[in-house]
Amino acid sequence: MTDIFRSLLVGILLMSLFVSPCFAYSKQEAGMNVTVSWLSDVQGWRPVSELSPYNSNTIFQHMNGAAELYLAFNFRELKTTKFEKHARPSIIVEVYEMASSEDAYGVFTFEQQDPGAGIGQGSEFGGGLLRFWKGRYFVTIFGEEPGVDIEEAILIIGRRIDASIRDSGNPPKIIGYLPDKALTFSKKDAWFLRSHIHLNQRFFVARTNILMLTQDGEAVLARYETKDGRIHVLLVRYPTPDKADAAVASFRNAYMPDAGPSGSVKTENGRWTSAARLNNFAVVVFDAGDESSAINIINATREILKKEGL
Amino acid sequence: MKGKKTITRRDFLKGSAGFLLASSGLATIPCSARAQAKTKVVVIRNVDVLDSNSEIKRNVLQAMLDEAVCTLTSKKETQAAWKSLFVTTDVVGIKTNAWRYLPTPKELEALVHQRIVDVGIPASNIAIDDRGVLDNPVFNKATSLVNVRPARTHHWAGMGSCLKNYIMFVRNPSAYHDEGCSDLGKIWTYPLVKGKTRLNILCALTPQFYGRGANFFDRRYVWPYKGLIVGIDPVAVDAVGAELLLKKRIAHFGDDRALDVQPVHISVADKKYKLGVSDLSRIEIVKLGWQEEVLL
Numbered sequence: 351m352t353d354i355f356r357s358l359l360v361g362i363l364l365m366s367l368f369v370s371p372c373f374a375y376s377k378q379e380a381g382m383n384v385t386v387s388w389l390s391d392v393q394g395w396r397p398v399s400e401l402s403p404y405n406s407n408t409i410f411q412h413m414n415g416a417a418e419l420y421l422a423f424n425f426r427e428l429k430t431t432k433f434e435k436h437a438r439p440s441i442i443v444e445v446y447e448m449a450s451s452e453d454a455y456g457v458f459t460f461e462q463q464d465p466g467a468g469i470g471q472g473s474e475f476g477g478g479l480l481r482f483w484k485g486r487y488f489v490t491i492f493g494e495e496p497g498v499d500i501e502e503a504i505l506i507i508g509r510r511i512d513a514s515i516r517d518s519g520n521p522p523k524i525i526g527y528l529p530d531k532a533l534t535f536s537k538k539d540a541w542f543l544r545s546h547i548h549l550n551q552r553f554f555v556a557r558t559n560i561l562m563l564t565q566d567g568e569a570v571l572a573r574y575e576t577k578d579g580r581i582h583v584l585l586v587r588y589p590t591p592d593k594a595d596a597a598v599a600s601f602r603n604a605y606m607p608d609a610g611p612s613g614s615v616k617t618e619n620g621r622w623t624s625a626a627r628l629n630n631f632a633v634v635v636f637d638a639g640d641e642s643s644a645i646n647i648i649n650a651t652r653e654i655l656k657k658e659g660l
Numbered sequence: 661m662k663g664k665k666t667i668t669r670r671d672f673l674k675g676s677a678g679f680l681l682a683s684s685g686l687a688t689i690p691c692s693a694r695a696q697a698k699t700k701v702v703v704i705r706n707v708d709v710l711d712s713n714s715e716i717k718r719n720v721l722q723a724m725l726d727e728a729v730c731t732l733t734s735k736k737e738t739q740a741a742w743k744s745l746f747v748t749t750d751v752v753g754i755k756t757n758a759w760r761y762l763p764t765p766k767e768l769e770a771l772v773h774q775r776i777v778d779v780g781i782p783a784s785n786i787a788i789d790d791r792g793v794l795d796n797p798v799f800n801k802a803t804s805l806v807n808v809r810p811a812r813t814h815h816w817a818g819m820g821s822c823l824k825n826y827i828m829f830v831r832n833p834s835a836y837h838d839e840g841c842s843d844l845g846k847i848w849t850y851p852l853v854k855g856k857t858r859l860n861i862l863c864a865l866t867p868q869f870y871g872r873g874a875n876f877f878d879r880r881y882v883w884p885y886k887g888l889i890v891g892i893d894p895v896a897v898d899a900v901g902a903e904l905l906l907k908k909r910i911a912h913f914g915d916d917r918a919l920d921v922q923p924v925h926i927s928v929a930d931k932k933y934k935l936g937v938s939d940l941s942r943i944e945i946v947k948l949g950w951q952e953e954v955l956l
Contacts (some may be wrong), residue, residue: 410834416815416876418789418837460874477878490873494761554922556668557842618673636669 388510392503395441397432404428422545423457424449424565426486433507437497441504445511446488451519456542457485460552469508471518472498473499480508485517527530527631527658528572528585529650540572553582560604561586561632562597575655578639579621583647586632598627601634628652629660667924698944699937701898702728705887705950709865714884716767724949727769728890729859731946739778741844743940745858746804753802757809757825758790761877762868764808772806772861791831793828794852807894808861811901812868815876818923819905821898822860823935829853835927845929848894862889863899867931869908886950895936896943898926900956903940907955 389397402412405427409417412428419651422429433441448454455472460617464476470489473482478493478501491508493500514639522542530537541552548561555561561584563569569586588594602609606623609615614624621637624644633651638644704727717872726738735741746752754772756764770786776786787798794800807822814820816837826847827833837845848854865888870881889904891897902923930938935944945956 416873417834418816463872477880479878481873490874496879550922554669554672556666557924558666560666560668597940604666605670617670 351356365437366409371514388507388514389431392433392506392510393435393499395435395438395500395503397429397431397509398434401429401431401445405431408491418547419460420446420448422548422565423453423460424544425453433503439493439497439500441500442490442492442494443507443511444490444492446490448486448488451483451486451517452522452542453475453544454483454486454488454519455521456544456548457488460541460548467505467508469505469512469644470515473508475505478504479506482508482512484512484515485519487515487517522570523658524568524570524585524587526534527651527654527660528570528583529647529654533574533647537573538573542569543569549584553584554606555584559605560601561634562588562593562600569606576639576643578643581638581643581647582636583651584632584634584636585651588630588632591627591630594627594630594632598625598632601625601632612641614644618642624648628655631655631660668786693880698942699891699893700732700944700946701889701891701893701896702731702946702948703864703887703889703900703954703956704728704731704948705954707886707950707952708884710884714853714866716738716765718767718771721765721865722766722771724888725768725861725890727773727948728888729775731948733890738775741803742775742779745778746776746781746822749796750779750781750804751785752776752781752804752806753796753799754786754788754806754808755793755799755825755828756788756790757820759810759820762810762812762866762882764790764810764863765865768808768861768863772808776806791828794831796861800852802856802860805856805924806859806861807857808859808865809863811862811864811882811889811905813905813909814841814923815871815873817844817925819898819902819926821901821923821926822862822894823848823898823925823929826853838845842928844925845895845935848929848935849933857894858892860891860894860897861896864889864901864904867901867905867908869905869912881912893936893940895926895929898923898929899938899940899943900945902926906956907926911955 356576400615406421407424409428426449428446430444458472458481460574462474464474467475467480468475470482470484478496480491482489489511491504493504525540525542543549546561546563549555549571562587567588569584572583574581588597602625606615613626614622617623621635622641622644625634626648633648635644635647704724706720706724709717709724711717727950730738730741733741733744735744754769756769773788777783787796789799790949791798807825809822809825812820823844827836827844829847829852864885866882867885868882871878889897889901928939929935947954
């Protein structure tokens with residue numbers, strides 16, 4: 351190879367690094383398949399730019415307040431781009447890399463509401479918005495206006511991104527630690543949480559973090575429908591039994607200082623709240639119909655943790 | 661463990677933590693508030709303000725705005741009403757909202773601008789801005805502000821409110837995100853804005869009552885309410901706006917979504933920063949125009 355030819359080849363490679371978004375993206379993504387590119391034309395929509403990266407310091411430039419949800423789920427990096435087609439609305443693609451598959455699952459399920467689309471490890475599609483998670487990635491693809499063609503394009507981009515992600519991962523185990531079949535009523539919803547802000551968005555408990563949730567901990571909030579009304583159950587895992595103890599004490603002090611020795615209290619709506627520590631977990635039952643129902647749920651949770659060796 | 665008392669769910673169940681759960685039937689109105697003077701908020705609607713393509717009919721919107729300001733100021737004539745809010749030597753910043761999916765309508769911005777010109781204030785002393793307010797020379801020397809933005813839910817603050825609209829008056833908006841943006845009222849105490857706001861307008865022509873994710877816009881959750889919520893007191897305007905969004909969420913979803921993302925910054929602006937009234941029992945809501953599904 352002559353020097354001139356070698357220089358030309360290096361020049362072309364360097365140029366493609368800056369000009370071709372496919373190459374620029376695929377070359378550097380850990381967990382993404384370098385041989386599969388999704389940054390290419392889709393039914394006439396073309397990516398108009400390279401992927402714009404945002405980290406935890408710069409994400410506010412992209413989305414301001416909404417960033418807090420992602421940061422609380424251990425956000426690492428966001429890459430975003432836009433697809434455009436003449437005289438048609440734009441498609442905005444956002445690929446979030448989180449610290450773990452549990453975090454990606456958490457972000458996805460926190461706001462899940464629409465029917466699945468069979469993409470990634472969990473997905474939904476509605477109102478022109480495709481959301482899915484796979485491994486430690488959470489992906490959203492949003493069409494700025496409705497239309498059959500744009501919705502088809504969104505799904506194609508989604509499937510391509512799905513194929514490009516090599517990672518897979520598991521949902522948080524803690525989701526399975528709350529009782530379901532052992533009870534006479536059913537669990538309607540469950541959310542994986544990392545912070546008290548998440549908790550308050552699904553079930554307001556207190557303005558401040560009285561349960562001492564931390565980003566390296568984990569929690570699940572479940573909603574049960576019973577013949578006596580709705581019950582919420584919160585299970586939080588702490589690093590040590592001491593920290594769980596401190597959290598339960600903090601909760602009792604702030605939320606139920608009038609509780610009796612059983613750790614239960616009848617609140618102002620005539621329903622029962624009960625809190626207990628189970629090794630390095632804290633469990634709180636809100637709005638049970640009576641005290642024994644609250645304690646039954648705590649006992650059922652204790653049995654599950656015991657079976658899991660926790 | 662002893663410490664400063666925090667607001668908990670039980671305070672709402674007792675009815676002692678503000679207005680937010682009142683409409684969901686979980687709280688009662690504190691008796692101590694009932695005897696106090698009320699602050700006025702005008703809710704005006706017109707079924708014809710949007711055409712079949714959802715385009716704004718400027719003349720209808722103008723009539724709505726004028727009637728709202730007249731009612732608010734208890735003046736019969738439009739010019740007298742606006743003149744009661746400004747003087748000709750004022751320098752006026754119209755703080756708008758440029759969020760691309762649901763911005764303050766240009767038509768509404770222009771109408772507010774025109775009415776301020778009609779007061780006798782030179783156009784050179786009036787500016788409309790959102791994200792550039794800190795570097796806008798008119799805003800920097802403003803003696804008066806008009807705060808005009810769309811009503812919508814907000815991922816972190818609970819509501820895209822009049823109070824929240826001033827977050828662009830600080831260089832570090834993310835510093836105000838703690839506890840669901842509860843301290844947004846603090847911004848209103850800074851010299852650049854303190855005591856300058858003459859009028860707050862929540863544009864409820866097509867409010868958004870729910871959203872998700874970074875873009876947060878979902879056309880399924882925007883509805884043609886065809887209204888404006890207007891007041892002098894930003895806290896009261898926001899309290900009414902939040903109540904509207906809450907009622908719409910309950911109507912749409914059932915009570916499942918009624919408690920999501922409480923806009924605590926509204927009650928904090930009242931209780932901590934004394935910027936206005938958040939207790940709905942102390943707000944006189946004057947409802948004008950179209951009343952079908954008014955929700956308030």
